[in-house]
Amino acid sequence: MKNKIKVLRAEHNMTQAELAIKVQVSRQTINAIEKGKFDPSLPLAFKISRLFKLPIESIFFDR
Amino acid sequence: MKNKIKVLRAEHNMTQAELAIKVQVSRQTINAIEKGKFDPSLPLAFKISRLFKLPIESIFFDR
DNA sequence: ATTTTATGTAAAGTTTTATTTACACAAATA
DNA sequence: TATTTGTGTAAATAAAACTTTACATAAAAT
Numbered sequence: 001m002k003n004k005i006k007v008l009r010a011e012h013n014m015t016q017a018e019l020a021i022k023v024q025v026s027r028q029t030i031n032a033i034e035k036g037k038f039d040p041s042l043p044l045a046f047k048i049s050r051l052f053k054l055p056i057e058s059i060f061f062d063r
Numbered sequence: 064m065k066n067k068i069k070v071l072r073a074e075h076n077m078t079q080a081e082l083a084i085k086v087q088v089s090r091q092t093i094n095a096i097e098k099g100k101f102d103p104s105l106p107l108a109f110k111i112s113r114l115f116k117l118p119i120e121s122i123f124f125d126r
Numbered sequence: 127a128t129t130t131t132a133t134g135t136a137a138a139g140t141t142t143t144a145t146t147t148a149c150a151c152a153a154a155t156a
Numbered sequence: 157t158a159t160t161t162g163t164g165t166a167a168a169t170a171a172a173a174c175t176t177t178a179c180a181t182a183a184a185a186t
Contacts (some may be wrong), residue, residue, distance in 0.1 A: 001106060015132060027177055031134065038173055041142075042102045043064060046125040056119045062109040078162060092144055094164065102145055104172075 001039045003060045005030070008052050025049040064102045066123045068093070071115050086110040 007020055016034070020027040023044060033040050039060075040048065049056045072082055079097070083090040088107060096103050102123075103111065112119045 001109075016133075017080050025173095027133090028135085028176085029174055032174085035134075037135095039105045041173060042105050042123060043120075043125060044173090045105050046064075046123075047110075049120075050125075056105075057112075060105060060109075062106060062113075064153055080162075090163090092147085095144085100184095104143065107143090112161080113170085 001060055001062055002036060003033065003049065005059065006034050007058065013054070019048075019051075022051055030046075064123055065099060067123065068095065068111065069097050071117075071122065075115070082111075084122075085114055095104055 005019070009016070014022075016030045017027045020030045023030075024047070025044060029040075029044075032038055039045075045056050045060060049059055052059065068082070072079070077085075079093045080090045085091045086093075086107060087110070092103075092107075095101055102108075108119050108123060112122055115122065
């Protein structure tokens, strides 16, 4: 599953570490998700979605 | 995290077993998610969302 | 030129999600 | 009444998400 987190971070001038703190995970977790190493849990996807004020479907792509 | 899967199943006249087959998980996984024992993975949430043709946010509720 | 900041990555370990097998029970049906 | 169907649940296990610690590197700032 791909995602637009890196772009959204750039648009919001936010580092991986800053985003990690805001959604309460480790920086490595954000990095891994951005790099496609694994998918976020549903609750984490919701947190990211709310932070950027965008629907989950417009941030994460299943296909 | 709560969800409306049981209601959506009812509306679509679908058993837990049928839904399980359609989204390719075990019946017990569907039951556990309906009963709130755990949250689905993001890919599974997407599958359910596509099946019922509804946004993830209208099926799953973080708060 | 040196230090700081941001990112990438790796290994070991914990927690959460999902599977498999199995059984109990109620309601519908034969 | 006996059987089938749908649901709830449990224990053992596997797989995936996430943490922690740690190190490497490139770019930006001092």
